[in-house]
Every structure is written in structure tokens, then in C-alpha cells.
Amino acid sequence: MKKQRQWLAVVLATLLLAGALSGCGGKEAETPPAESPAEAQEEAPAETPEETPAEEPEETEPAADEADAAPVEKKGVLMMATTTSTADTGLLDYLAPIFLEQTGWELQWNAVGTGEALKMGENGDVDIVLVHAKASEEEFVANGFGVERFQVMYNDFIVVGPAEPIAHTEDIEAAFKTIQEEQLTFVSRGDDSGTDKKEKGIWKKLELDQTQNPNYLESGQGMGATITMADEKGAYCLTDRGTWLKMKNDADVELQLEVICEGAADLLNQYGIIAVSPEKYPEVNNEAANTMIEWICSEEVQELIGNYGVEEYGQALFTPNANE
């Protein structure tokens, strides 16, 4: 009896091990999935040239139905660092398959704050960055880490919060002043992201010290988590419209916040795309990065961006402006 059990244990362990190994092997053979950008970003740029031919035979089978539609051969992986907003709104999920089909490059991305995205570019961990903080982007290019900045699209920031005591307004300055004076609860990202920089910029412009407000909170998290927190606390927060619409639409628990401030000129949120400099990092995939820039600025894709979200949310999430 005892011996049988031992044998059973050995057999089970072997099976588990075999399963684990084959699982890993399978993963290596395929191109790394988008969910593991950390691994992919290290491997992808360096390995793509050698790997591509070896991959081809194995890839044809699972991607057979795609291959019919795709006239272009798969070339490899383009690694992008971008802000949470482009990923959270699903825009990249929508564009990536089209990009693959038309150019043969597989787009993978790591969605982080603008600060970290630029940092990834500075470290040469990614091939391209798509972010929204103009001053930081220009500095990125000026310091030689990026080749050139191209504007792609914009969305706008809005202030959301309880309908009382701030009524719907266009005047962002008045809204922020009321929050400060009446010490209303405000949830800030506090993570040095593009949205966070925008918000801090507004306080600074008004010469208000928001930290004097005891109800000013810093969540240190992404936009979605911050909106949820504001909703829970009945607080105000500054958000990009795209994430707001998506949250409002998709969240399990219906949000009770409302848009209380929109339409102000200095609430525009301009996105720029920059290829990481191949002079600084020869191993980056500059060819794919340039293809991406040309592609995303093309009229056809600009139109796709302009129509994205209209069906689902009743309004466009981004306004394309590459050609302005």
C-alpha cells in the first residue's frame, strides 16, 4: 500500500514537471504574449532578427485564419511604452491587430505613467513611446533619447465629482478655488503621471498650495483606481475623458460622480509619439518605430482614431490631430 502511494507520487510529480516544462516550451516558441511586456521588452528587440525565420513554421498553424487576411509577413515585435490612458481606453487593443495586418509588426506595450514611460525610453528598454506631457517629451528629445516628437491626437481632461457644491462649469480655476477654500475632498494621482503633472500645474498657476487642504489625498495609483477612490469618498478628481467614459460604462458598480468641469482650453491633453534614438541604443527596433509613426499619422489611421469609441460610448475618446 505504502509503496503504491510512493509510486503514485512519483508519477504525479513527473506529470506535473512535464506539464510545466512543455508549457514553458510552448510559450517560448510563440511570440511572447502582450501580457508579459517585462519579459518581452528585454528579449524582443535583440532577438527578433534571428528568431523570426525559426518561428515562421510554428506560427503558421495557430495563425492560419489570420494569415488569410494578412498579406504582410510577420516581421517581429515593436515594444512601446505608453500611458495608462491609451491602454485603459482600449485604443491600443483596437489598433494593434490592424497595425499587425497592415505592416507585419506586432505591437506590444507597457502601460505605465508618463514619467515611467519616458524613463523606459531613456533606458532603451522600449522602441517607442506614446505619452502626453509636452514639456517632458521635448526634454526627452532634447537630451538625445528620442529622435523627434510627432503629435498624434488629443483628448481632454475633465473634473469629476459630486454635483454639490460645485455646479457644472467651464471655469476650471473657479472650481479648483472652491475646492481649496471649502476644503472639499480631492483625490490626486500623486504619481508624477501626465495627469498628475497637469493637475499640479493648475494648482501652481492659481498659486494655491493644495497640500494645505487636509482633505487633499494622493492615491499614488492609476487613473481607474483613483476614480474609484473618488467615487467611494464622494471626492473630486481630475481625469482624462477617455478613462472616465470607459469607467462609467464598464465598471461593475455604477459611478455616482458627475462631470463638473469640462471644455476649458487649458484642459487639453496632447499625445505625442517619439521613437527612441537608435544612435543612443543601437539595439532598439527603429525600423518598426518609424513604420509605426508613419502609420499612426496617416490619414486612414487618424480617421480610425477619430471614430474609436463613438459606437460604444456615444462620443469619440480621442481627437486626431497629426496633420495640424
Place this chain on the structure above:
Amino acid sequence: MQVIKELLDTFFSDVGVFDAICVTFQMAFCATAISSVLGILLGLLLERADFVGKKVVIRINRTLMGVPPVVVGLIVYMLLMRRGPLGRLNMLFSIRGMILAQVLIITPIICGMTYTTLVSRAPAVRAFAKTMGADRLQTQWLVVRELKKELYFAVVTGFGRSISEVGAVMLVGGNIKGHTRTMTTTISLLKSQGIFTEGLTLGLLLLLMAFVIQSLADFFQKGERSDENY
């Protein structure tokens, strides 16, 4: 205290490191204390009691010893949110909420370790107590006293789990600066800002403080023969 705060502020960027340290230890001590009481009592009970399905309970306990903290965090979040069943307690984004989540994570660990120790060691102690004519309560007390070190190890493991945890604390606490930001969530935030060196330093600081606390605990255990096995 003020000196330490200023010293930390000069080295770290403006993420509220000092408060984070206070919050971390406040939370970890409370959570460990509550879990220790609960876990050890449950472990004792589990070893003594005999009932149908006990094996299943033990297996569930072992499974829960490895429960992913984010899952616990999510469950506690859903319980505590304003429109959740316990929303009226107003415990979301508070240290009390974080402690609740941690108690749920740590108690099974302490309970499981207590039970395992008891199963292998308690019968001998109990037999001894019987020959000395001890009553039930005295016997149980003797068991606890005899296995002090093993139980202490279980508590220490729970404490280590508590200060190192990030998933549940991030969800339930919300990483609010100065209120519910812990050392681990600070590190996570620093990483997201691309400030890796400060994150690493804070991580080392956390380990260092854990080491000091372990040393203190060992020091107060004096009188026992020092045992390096744990």
C-alpha cells in the same frame, strides 16, 4: 522623531516615507497580534476537536495558507465599499480595513503552523501532564508553554508576511499618502515613477527594521536556551 522624519525627507522624494513606516508597523503589529490570538486558538481547537470532515478542514486551511493576497484584498474591498454589505462601517481606505484584510491572510498561516506543531509534539506533553495529574486546562497550558518556540516561530512568520504584503494593502488601503501608504506600496509607487534606487533603499530599510525587531524579540526571549534553528 522629528529628526528622523527630516532625515528621511531629505533623502527620499516627496512620497511620505516617514508616515509610510509608521503605518506599516502600526498595521503589522495589530494584524499579527489579532491573527496570533485567533490562529493559535483555532490551531489548538483543531488539534483537540474530532469531527466529521476534519481532514477537509485541514486541507482547506493549508490551501488558505497560500491564498493570493490580492484575492483577499478584492473580497475585503467589495465588502467594505460604500455600496457593499459592510459599507456603513466606513472602513475602506483606512488602516482598520487593511488590518482586516491582513488578519484574513495571516490567520490561516499561524493556525496551520500551530496545528502541524501540535500534532507532532503535543501527545508526548499531554502524556506527561497526565502522569502528573494535571487537569484539562493545566494540560493545555503546559502544551502551549512547552511549544512556545514553535508558536513564536508561527507568529514571526505571520509578522513577516504582514510587513511584506503589498497586493491586499494596495487595494483596501488605496495607497493614500500619509494615511494608508505603507512601505511596500511606497516602493510600488516609486517604481511606477521610475525612481528605482529610492525604492530599493526603502526595501533595504524595511528588511533592516524587520531584522531589528527580530533581534529585540529574541532578546526578550532570554532565559530560553538560544536556538538558531529558526
